Amino acid sequence: MKMRNFILISFLSLTFIHTYGQTERDSLSTIQKTEKLVEKQTKIQQLKVPIYKLFPTDNYWTFIKLDTRNGKMWQVHFSISKEGYKGELILNSSSLVWTDEEINGRFTLYPTENIYNYILLDQINGKTYQVQWNNEKEKRFVSPIY
Known part of the structure; x- marks a missing residue:
């Protein structure tokens, strides 16, 4: 047993x-x-999903270039004449997320009724930012909307 x-x-x-x-x-x-x-x-x-996207403004000669991974932005100008201004002006040179949180297509821009203002949306966490482009440096900014 x-x-x-x-x-x-x-x-x-x-x-x-x-x-x-x-x-x-x-x-x-x-x-x-x-x-x-x-x-x-x-x-x-x-x-x-593209890393960079161009968003038209109501100014015929101006676009906003957005790095869709991190929210960095530039004001892009072009001209058809030799004398006209061509180039990029910085709107936001700082990433809005940590490097390991960057994903293509994370950020996008929405126009507002004001031709100089856009809303930047983080499509992952829902954070929003007011983006103002302008030819004058002191009038350009990106600011969180709380």
């Missing part, structure tokens, strides 16, 4: 250990596969 109990307990113990080890290994494998799939989808998404 003692030998029979010993064999039964040994069998159940070995079965439990084998089953537990198998489940643990399968769980790790599943987690790793899921992480790889998410990483692959993120890379695909980032390739489909």
Whole structure:
């Protein structure tokens, strides 16, 4: 009877250990596969969404260039004459998110009724910013909207 109990307990113990080890290994494998799939989808998404976008203003000669990953912006001017101003003026040279939080398409701009003002939207966390472009440096700014 003692030998029979010993064999039964040994069998159940070995079965439990084998089953537990198998489940643990399968769980790790599943987690790793899921992480790889998410990483692959993120890379695909980032390739489909442009890093930089140009947004027209009501001024025929002026666009706003937006780095959609981090909210950096420039006022872009062009001209068809040799004497006209061509170039970029900084609107916002500081990233609005940490480098590891940058995702293509994270930020976008919306025009307002005022030709010099736009609303910058962080499409991930919902934060908004007032963006004002202008030819005069002291009138250009990006400010959080609380």
